[in-house]
Amino acid sequence: MGIWEGLIKALQLIFSGDPRIIEITLRSLFVSGSATIIATLWGIPIALILGLKNFRGKFLVKTLSNSLIGIPTVALGFFLFLIFSREKGPLGFLGLLYTPTAIIIGEAILVLPIVVSFATTAIEAVDPEIANLARTLGASESQASFAILREAIDGILLAGIASFNRAIGELGVAVFVGGFIAGVTELLTTGIKLEIDSNNIDVAIALAIILFTVVFGINLALNLIQRRRK
Amino acid sequence: MSSIAELRNITKNFDGIRALDDVNLKIQEGEILALLGPNGSGKTTLLKILAFIEKPSKGEVYFAGRKATDKNLLQMRMESTMVFQKTMLFNTTVYNNVAYGLKMRKAPKNKVDEEVSKALGLVKLDGFENRHTKKLSGGEQQRVALARALALNTKLLLLDEPTANLDPKTVSIIEEVMATANRKLKTTVVMATHNMFQAKNLPHRIALVKDGKISEVGTSTEIFRNLSKTLASFAALENTFNGTAKATENGITSVDIGNDVLIETTAQQSGTVSVFVSPEDIILSKKRFDSSARNIFKGKIVEILDLGSLVRLKVDVGKPFTVQITKRSFNQMELNLETEVFLTFKASSVQII
Numbered sequence: 001m002g003i004w005e006g007l008i009k010a011l012q013l014i015f016s017g018d019p020r021i022i023e024i025t026l027r028s029l030f031v032s033g034s035a036t037i038i039a040t041l042w043g044i045p046i047a048l049i050l051g052l053k054n055f056r057g058k059f060l061v062k063t064l065s066n067s068l069i070g071i072p073t074v075a076l077g078f079f080l081f082l083i084f085s086r087e088k089g090p091l092g093f094l095g096l097l098y099t100p101t102a103i104i105i106g107e108a109i110l111v112l113p114i115v116v117s118f119a120t121t122a123i124e125a126v127d128p129e130i131a132n133l134a135r136t137l138g139a140s141e142s143q144a145s146f147a148i149l150r151e152a153i154d155g156i157l158l159a160g161i162a163s164f165n166r167a168i169g170e171l172g173v174a175v176f177v178g179g180f181i182a183g184v185t186e187l188l189t190t191g192i193k194l195e196i197d198s199n200n201i202d203v204a205i206a207l208a209i210i211l212f213t214v215v216f217g218i219n220l221a222l223n224l225i226q227r228r229r230k
Numbered sequence: 231m232s233s234i235a236e237l238r239n240i241t242k243n244f245d246g247i248r249a250l251d252d253v254n255l256k257i258q259e260g261e262i263l264a265l266l267g268p269n270g271s272g273k274t275t276l277l278k279i280l281a282f283i284e285k286p287s288k289g290e291v292y293f294a295g296r297k298a299t300d301k302n303l304l305q306m307r308m309e310s311t312m313v314f315q316k317t318m319l320f321n322t323t324v325y326n327n328v329a330y331g332l333k334m335r336k337a338p339k340n341k342v343d344e345e346v347s348k349a350l351g352l353v354k355l356d357g358f359e360n361r362h363t364k365k366l367s368g369g370e371q372q373r374v375a376l377a378r379a380l381a382l383n384t385k386l387l388l389l390d391e392p393t394a395n396l397d398p399k400t401v402s403i404i405e406e407v408m409a410t411a412n413r414k415l416k417t418t419v420v421m422a423t424h425n426m427f428q429a430k431n432l433p434h435r436i437a438l439v440k441d442g443k444i445s446e447v448g449t450s451t452e453i454f455r456n457l458s459k460t461l462a463s464f465a466a467l468e469n470t471f472n473g474t475a476k477a478t479e480n481g482i483t484s485v486d487i488g489n490d491v492l493i494e495t496t497a498q499q500s501g502t503v504s505v506f507v508s509p510e511d512i513i514l515s516k517k518r519f520d521s522s523a524r525n526i527f528k529g530k531i532v533e534i535l536d537l538g539s540l541v542r543l544k545v546d547v548g549k550p551f552t553v554q555i556t557k558r559s560f561n562q563m564e565l566n567l568e569t570e571v572f573l574t575f576k577a578s579s580v581q582i583i
Contacts (some may be wrong), residue, residue: 129318132283136312137331137378140304151321 009202010209021203025210028188031100031174032167035107039163042108043115044156048145050116051123051152052131062120068113073172080106081176098179103187106173111163118162122155123148154226161222165215188214233292234259234385234418235280235310240289242275242442249275250286251442257386258435262412262419266429266453267439273422274315276439277388280420281312294385308335310386311379315394315422317371324350324366324374325359331382349381350374352407368539369400376404380411387411389421393428395537398510405432426470426506426583468509468552475503475582482524482577489548494524495580504583509542509554511579515572516563524577527551531569545573 013021049055050062083089084097096102126148134147149156171189178185180194188211195204233256242250250272257263257280265273278284279291282303291298298306311331320327328346337345350358353373358366363374372392379387392408393401409432411417422439423429429436430450437447446453473487477500485493485505493505518526529547541560543553551573565571 127318129314129316130320132278133314133318133320134330134334135283135307136281136310137382138304138308138311138334143334147320 003201003205006201006205010206013203013206014210018206021206021210023183024186024188024191024207025214027100027186028168028211029214031103031187032107032164034104035111035167036160036164038104038108039112039115040156040160043112043159044119044149046116047119047123048149050120051126052128052145052148062117065113065116065120069117071110071113073110073170074176075172076110077106077172077174077176080109080173084177097177098181098185100178100185102177103174103185106177107167107170110170110173111166114163114166115159118159119152119156122152122159125155126151157222157226161219164218168215169211232259233257234294236292237276237279237286238290238292240276240279240286240291242272242279242284243287249442250279253289253442253444255437255444255447257418257420259385259418260412260416261435262408262421262433264429264433264436265420265422265439266424266426266436267422268424271439272442273439274390275442277312277390277420277422280386281310281388282307283312309384310388311382311384312388313375313379313390313392315391317368317375319363319371319374322363323359324355324361324363327363327374328359328378328381331378335382345381345383346377349377352380352410353377354403368395368537369397372396372400373403376407380407380415383415383417385418387417387419389419391422391424393425394423395535395540395542397540408432424468426504430583469507470504470583471506471549472502472504475500483582485580485582487549491527491548493580494577495582496578497580497582499582506581506583507551507575507579508581509552511575512551512553513574514543514545514553514555514559514563515574516569518572519574521574522576523574525573525575525580527573529571529573531565531567531571534565534567545571547573 050058080102081097083091084094084102086092086095086097089097096105130148130151131144134144139147169189171193174187174190175193178187178190180186180190186194188207191207192204192211195201195207235257237253237255240250240253241248253276265276267273275284279286282291282298293306293309296302320330325346328349329342332342332345346359347356350356353376355370355373355377358374363371366374376392389408393404396404405428408419408421412419421433433450435447436450436453438445438453471487471493473485473493475483475485477498478484481496481498483495483497483499485495485503487493487505495505518528527547529545529551531543532546532550533544535542539557541555541557543555543565545551545553553573
């Protein structure tokens with residue numbers, strides 16, 4: 001099948017509202033969105049400590065976090081596969097391998113360094129006196145930390161966008177711990193891989209277009225929100 | 231008069247540097263107290279300790295008769311608030327800034343609205359609620375910061391160099407607000423300043439701060455009466471010079487401040503004196519011009535400080551003078567470091583302190 005023919009069939013599939021394609025898209029959004037939210041919930045407190053406190057080994061933690069941004073997804077996926085493996089893995093008893101939960105956990109680990117590094121940089125860029133300002137206006141320590149987070153919100157949003165992009169576009173973790181179970185763990189990226197292997201180029205193109213559109217659309221929306229805030 | 235706050239044997243160290251050294255100070259309820267001292271003398275640290283946002287390394291702080299501890303810190307902070315020298319605003323609207331402390335105090339929405347609009351009225355920014363702070367001028371921003379503190383109606387208001395680096399119009403608004411808050415709302419005000427003139431006119435009492443110590447506390451008359459002794463070490467204060475005054479003809483006094491710089495003033499005094507010229511009263515020009523002004527000095531620009539719409543220059547004429555001009559003039563005159571300039575000011579602009 002030629003690329004143009006594939007493209008036309010792909011557009012037909014998208015606009016006809018093919019139930020399988022809708023399902024895969026929604027699952028992808030859910031899995032990557034959940035992973036991003038979990039990573040943010042873990043990452044922000046870590047970033048607050050890294051950005052505001054001084055302690056021994058801080059430099060090491062920051063360097064580690066920065067270098068883990070580029071961790072190969074295949075390596076992480078394989079490593080998690082060994083851990084979640086139902087027969088021999090230390091966490092095999094949880095029965096998580098080849099479930100969306102396993103992919104969410106894996107992707108959350110994958111994007112955690114992005115959240116931590118980006119958010120730490122954003123927090124460090126806020127004038128530390130903002131915390132004192134909040135305190136002198138009557139804020140408690142946690143409210144003062146929150147005031148700093150609010151000043152760093154643009155950087156934190158960016159951390160979220162970058163994390164989501166990395167999560168929704170990655171293949172390694174999804175393949176190793178999610179597999180290709182139709183109707184259960186199939187995502188946009190694994191779907192593309194599967195359809196190419198099965199020589200269904202039109203479906204693969206359709207999924208790829210959707211992946212592009214989702215990433216672009218979400219980035220556009222967040223950028224518009226950020227612009228309106230200014 | 232009872233004291234509202236008291237510092238007992240306060241010492242503060244930062245990484246081995248002693249910022250405050252065994253400071254004892256009582257702040258009387260209802261007064262305006264100026265902490266007068268050069269930059270780096272410990273004034274800001276002292277204010278931060280009074281605001282309960284910096285902990286002393288040693289010593290005790292009492293507020294309204296109660297000793298400050300870790301447990302009652304948050305409660306103490308509610309009674310005292312500080313406006314920083316560097317304008318600090320949250321990156322949001324004027325309303326959200328001024329409302330912040332009220333929200334922390336869990337004030338109901340209608341009360342917040344009312345107090346915000348009242349505070350903005352005091353600093354002459356009526357109707358600015360929905361403006362974004364980023365879009366305000368430097369002077370307006372500092373007024374928002376002041377309004378945010380005033381809205382809380384705390385017993386103690388701490389101001390760190392509240393008028394430094396601001397345009398004259400903003401300075402007069404801020405000075406007026408300070409006086410009003412003190413008189414009408416009975417707020418006790420402690421302000422740090424290195425401006426002699428401000429210290430002389432506004433406060434009820436002055437505490438001289440130098441090298442982390444309070445060398446003297448008294449009314450402005452008491453402090454300035456004995457100036458040769460107490461103020462001799464304050465030469466680091468802006469446009470304040472110590473010298474010898476001699477009466478000349480026609481009621482003009484000439485003050486020799488050293489390095490062949492003679493300043494003429496209409497004030498009548500002789501002997502050892504300190505003189506002060508406000509940076510706003512000095513005209514800066516590239517060429518000498520004829521005028522009735524008695525003081526004309528030639529010098530070189532040695533320091534440039536960009537303040538947004540204003541530029542502050544230090545000009546060495548044998549002694550360093552600080553001059554304030556608008557950014558526009560600065561650009562039009564094509565000034566730079568080492569540029570040769572003339573400073574002109576009237577004899578009547580020179581205050582003998």
